[in-house]
Amino acid sequence: MDITEKALKAYSNIENQRLKAIVSLLIKHLHACIKEMKPTDQEFEFAWDFMERMAAKTGPERNEFLLLADVIGVSQLIETLNHDKPGQPVGFALVGPFLRADAPFRERGAADMSDDTPGARVRISGRVFDFETNTPIEDAILDTWQAATDGLYENQEEAQPDYNLRGRYRSDKNGTFELIGLMPTAYPVPTDGPVGELLRAAKRPPDRPAHIHFIVSAPGYETLITQVFVKGDPQIEDDVVFTGSDNMVGDFRKDGDHFRLVYDFPLRRGVSTMPKAPIPA
Numbered sequence: 644m645d646i647t648e649k650a651l652k653a654y655s656n657i658e659n660q661r662l663k664a665i666v667s668l669l670i671k672h673l674h675a676c677i678k679e680m681k682p683t684d685q686e687f688e689f690a691w692d693f694m695e696r697m698a699a700k701t702g703p704e705r706n707e708f709l710l711l712a713d714v715i716g717v718s719q720l721i722e723t724l725n726h727d728k729p730g731q732p733v734g735f736a737l738v739g740p741f742l743r744a745d746a747p748f749r750e751r752g753a754a755d756m757s758d759d760t761p762g763a764r765v766r767i768s769g770r771v772f773d774f775e776t777n778t779p780i781e782d783a784i785l786d787t788w789q790a791a792t793d794g795l796y797e798n799q800e801e802a803q804p805d806y807n808l809r810g811r812y813r814s815d816k817n818g819t820f821e822l823i824g825l826m827p828t829a830y831p832v833p834t835d836g837p838v839g840e841l842l843r844a845a846k847r848p849p850d851r852p853a854h855i856h857f858i859v860s861a862p863g864y865e866t867l868i869t870q871v872f873v874k875g876d877p878q879i880e881d882d883v884v885f886t887g888s889d890n891m892v893g894d895f896r897k898d899g900d901h902f903r904l905v906y907d908f909p910l911r912r913g914v915s916t917m918p919k920a921p922i923p924a
């Protein structure tokens with residue numbers, strides 16, 4: 644019996660059928676990969692050392708393993724397989740490493756940042772509604788977060804107030820919402836760990852195109868995790884985490900010294916779930 648068959652047999656007693664299927668698939672495909680790759684002893688040592696260094700960069704505020712999944716396209720692939728349907732008007736996006744739990748609820752129309760946060764403001768309004776019936780969804784929660792113009796999220800930078808550029812808003816009885824955010828700008832993903840090494844080896848620019856994150860949820864509806872990119876931004880094509888796409892672009896229009904964005908969130912009936920926030924409260 645070859646090692647692959649022995650390994651598959653060794654894990655065949657797992658009672659949980661889903662776990663058994665996952666472990667079997669992992670053994671089957673990893674063994675096939677190794678048989679094709681034929682890593683040297685030194686390459687294997689490099690691999691487990693790389694993982695050790697990823698673990699050293701991982702803690703309550705940062706997960707290098709999640710970042711690796713993001714930059715090799717795995718996170719966006721999972722999101723797409725689980726949620727995208729043909730004709731989906733607003734696309735689903737990976738959560739990414741910067742969602743923080745328990746963002747403060749803010750008043751309709753309020754800014755989600757301190758007055759002294761640099762950058763142009765964008766007034767965002769729109770409607771949350773049932774995708775099938777077009778009826779408004781009242782009391783939907785819109786959880787939004789974005790980076791400052793220097794490319795850093797509030798948790799990465801002492802100078803920003805707690806929960807700066809993060810907030811939760813509610814839709815009204817007509818399904819409408821309004822908030823003030825920051826005109827988004829491009830920023831690089833963290834590159835000071837092993838994932839940065841990989842990006843440099845691949846000569847991949849570490850940048851994410853300008854975007855604002857939204858999670859839109861309501862009881863009885865499938866939670867929409869998405870991002871809004873800037874229409875016409877050529878960087879969307881080169882998103883380091885493969886998220887930018889045509890069904891996630893907003894028409895940000897200049898209006899005096901600020902911008903305006905009208906953006907709607909259609910929800911499909913389904914189970915309302917919330918993703919685990921990589922950053923605790």
Ligand code: BEZ
Binds near residue numbers: 710739741884
């Ligand atoms: C983000 O947009 O917050 C992000 C997503 C994936 C990796 C790094 C950052």
Ligand code: FE
Binds near residue numbers: 790851
């Ligand atoms: Fe982001």
